[in-house]
Every structure is written in C-alpha cells, then in structure tokens.
Amino acid sequence: MHSLIRTHATEFSLLGVIVVISAVLSFATANFLSLGNAFDLLNISSVNIIFAVGLLVVLIAGGIDISFAVAASVVQYGTAIALGWIGGGGWLSGFVIAASLGVLLGCVNALLIHRFxxxxxxxxxATFNIYFGLLMFFTRGVSIYDLPDWLTDRVILFEREMPDGTWIEITLPVLVMIICVVATWTLITRTTIGRQLFAFGDNPEGARRFGINIGAMQFIAFGWLGLMAGIGGLVQAHYAQEVVPNALYGRELDVLAAVVLGGARLGGGKGTVLGCVLGVLLISITQNGLNLMGVSPFAFKMIIGAIILIAITLSNTRLERLLPFAGWKGTRR
Structure with missing residues (x-):
C-alpha cells in the first residue's frame, strides 16, 4: 500500500484536494453536492479531458502546444463544410473528417518544430494566431447553426428521474471521452512508442543516441494531440449544437493548467492519464463551485494563471522536496 501511494503520490494528492474542495463547496452552496450537478460536471468536462489527454502526450515528449483549441475550432468549421459537400454524412464520416483535419493541423506543428x-x-x-486569424477572416465571425440532424440530436446513454423531479443523464461526449482516455493510456503505457515518447521527453539527446527516431516522436505526439483536438471539436459542436468560431478560444490555458496540475512535467518525460483526468476534474469543480457562489469569472482566470506559474516554477523540483515525508522518493513514470 505504501508503495502504491508513493508511486501515485500526485494522483492521491489530487483526490484529497478534490474531496476537501468538494466538502467546502457543499457547505458554501446548496446545489453543488447534488447528483445532477455531478453528472453535469462530467458531461461538461468531457471535451476538456479529450483535449487534455492529447496535450499530455505532447508534454511527455518534451513539447508544448497552445494551438490545439483553436485548431479544434478550425476542424469544426472544416468538418461542417465538408459534411455539407457530401450531403450530411453521419457519425462515421464526421469522425473521419474531423480526425483527419486534426491530425493534419497537428502535423503542421510537428513539421515546423522538427524541420525548421x-x-x-x-x-x-505562431500557428495559434495563424489558425485563428484565418478562421475569423474566412468566416467573418459568423456561426454555423445549420448542422446535420445526427450531429445536433442529443445522444443520451443513460438517464434517470430523481425524486425531486430533475433528471440526471450521461450523454455521448462522455463515451467518446472514455474511449480517448483508454486509447491514450494504452498508447503511453502499453506500447513501444509510449516508452520511446517518455525516453525522448526525458533525455532527447540520449534517445537520439539510442536510435529513437526523433522526427517520428514529434509527429506522433503532435499528431495525437491533433487527433484529440479534431475529435474534441466535433464533440463540442454536438454538445453545443452549433459551430461558433471563438467558442474554444482560451480553452488551451485551462487544459494546460489541468494537465500540469495532474503531474505532467513541462520539461518532458513524466505524466499519467489518471493524473491528467483528475487535474481536469479539479479545475472543473473549482470553476463550477465559484460559479455557484456567484464569484467573478476573472477570479477563476487568476487561479489558472497561478497554477501555470507554480507548475513552471516547480516543474524540475523532485517530489520528495515538496512532501514532508523524508522517506518518499519521486518515481519517474
């Protein structure tokens, strides 16, 4: 048990913080601890978790990407236009188009980083500004509401009426999120590519000398984030039932804060999917609690900024230096 706690110290710490914050918010607000609010949090957090597991792979490989949210917006528009060209399509064609566009945009970043x-x-x-500038220029900021019925019709996987007459439900974004989480966990923990990504992020020069293809690692990492951005963009369009050019603008900082809060090291070579998911949930719970308390959203932005600043400051600090238990040692994962 001690070994398990030591190995997953970040995840246990996050769970503890989530429990404490949830307990405080349950006393501070009337609706926070309700089952309906918990299910709403899960549905709302799904897109951010999809983005986060993609960003996790890039951080593990020693990179950083702040263009993925805008890339997801570009994918939304591109997919909506492409679906119109083919007569509406369906979920399969939608995911194929969105995933392909996302991977393409991710590979553009990898090309710039590796080739130049x-x-x-x-x-x-640079690509953040290019993507967003092109998107706003060609769309003129006009939203798309005329989407195929299959994309706008809500897909409810589970629902139940509560004694007070309210309904709780799990929607399609949660299922897609679970698939993306499992796929990313498999990639980084159960494949040779995953081990190479960790090795490359931890010591790029050592990985190069060991024979790891550096270019391939960068294209896989940024391509995977592009894939998650494409899927997340399509899921966001389904959830919102519209495509708005700036709907995801600014989401990248929330996701980055969540991933580094979950234990991913900005210097590369460290991070877990569980920590990543818990980081997103902690950020979502904090935002939800502040909203229920009527606190200004600018306060939440200050918290996000502080998390990123602290993460950058402590990114190279070994875990045992942060814990009061002398016997604990940081474990590289």
Whole structure:
C-alpha cells in the first residue's frame, strides 16, 4: 500500500484536494453536492479531458502546444463544410473528417518544430494566431447553426428521474471521452512508442543516441494531440449544437493548467492519464463551485494563471522536496 501511494503520490494528492474542495463547496452552496450537478460536471468536462489527454502526450515528449483549441475550432468549421459537400454524412464520416483535419493541423506543428528547428511553444504560438486569424477572416465571425440532424440530436446513454423531479443523464461526449482516455493510456503505457515518447521527453539527446527516431516522436505526439483536438471539436459542436468560431478560444490555458496540475512535467518525460483526468476534474469543480457562489469569472482566470506559474516554477523540483515525508522518493513514470 505504501508503495502504491508513493508511486501515485500526485494522483492521491489530487483526490484529497478534490474531496476537501468538494466538502467546502457543499457547505458554501446548496446545489453543488447534488447528483445532477455531478453528472453535469462530467458531461461538461468531457471535451476538456479529450483535449487534455492529447496535450499530455505532447508534454511527455518534451513539447508544448497552445494551438490545439483553436485548431479544434478550425476542424469544426472544416468538418461542417465538408459534411455539407457530401450531403450530411453521419457519425462515421464526421469522425473521419474531423480526425483527419486534426491530425493534419497537428502535423503542421510537428513539421515546423522538427524541420525548421523552432521551439515548440514559439511554433504553436505562431500557428495559434495563424489558425485563428484565418478562421475569423474566412468566416467573418459568423456561426454555423445549420448542422446535420445526427450531429445536433442529443445522444443520451443513460438517464434517470430523481425524486425531486430533475433528471440526471450521461450523454455521448462522455463515451467518446472514455474511449480517448483508454486509447491514450494504452498508447503511453502499453506500447513501444509510449516508452520511446517518455525516453525522448526525458533525455532527447540520449534517445537520439539510442536510435529513437526523433522526427517520428514529434509527429506522433503532435499528431495525437491533433487527433484529440479534431475529435474534441466535433464533440463540442454536438454538445453545443452549433459551430461558433471563438467558442474554444482560451480553452488551451485551462487544459494546460489541468494537465500540469495532474503531474505532467513541462520539461518532458513524466505524466499519467489518471493524473491528467483528475487535474481536469479539479479545475472543473473549482470553476463550477465559484460559479455557484456567484464569484467573478476573472477570479477563476487568476487561479489558472497561478497554477501555470507554480507548475513552471516547480516543474524540475523532485517530489520528495515538496512532501514532508523524508522517506518518499519521486518515481519517474
């Protein structure tokens, strides 16, 4: 048991923080601890978790990407237009188109980073502005409401009426999120590619000397995030029942904060899917609680900024230096 806690110290810490914050918010607000609010949180958090597991792979590989949310918006528009060209399509064609466009945009980042030796954060700042600028220029900020029925019709996987007359439900985004989480967990923990991504992120030069294809690692990492961005963009359009050009703008910082809060190291070579998911849930719970308390949304932005600043400051600090237990040692995963 001690070994399990030591190995997953970040995840246990996050669970503890989530329990404490939830207990405080349950006393501070009337509706926070309701089952309906919990299910709503899960449905709303699904897209961010899809984005987060994609970003996790990039961070593990030692990179950083802040363009994925805008790329997801581009995918939404591109997919909506393509579906119109083919007469409406269906879920299969929608996912294929969205995933393909997402991977393409992710590979553009990988090409800039690998071929032209541009630092990942600089490259993605550039593509962030390019993608968003092109999107707003060609769409003129006009939303798309005329979407295929299959995309706008809600898909409810589970629902139940509560004694007070309210309904709780699990919708399609949760199922898609679970599939993306399992796929990412399999990639980074059960494949040779996953081990190579960790090795590359931890020591790029050592990985190169060991024979790991550096270019392939970058294209896989950013391509995977592009894939998750494409899928997340389509799921967001389904959830919102419309395509709005700036709907996902700014989401990248929330997701980045959640992933580093979940234990991913900005220097690469460390991170878990469970920690990533818990980080997103902690951010969502905090935002939801502040909203229920009527706190200004700018307060939430300050919290996000503080999380990112602290994560950058402590990204190279070993875990045992942060814990009061001298016998604990940081474990690289």
């Amino acid at each position: 030796r541009i630092i990942s954060i600089v490259a993605t700042i």
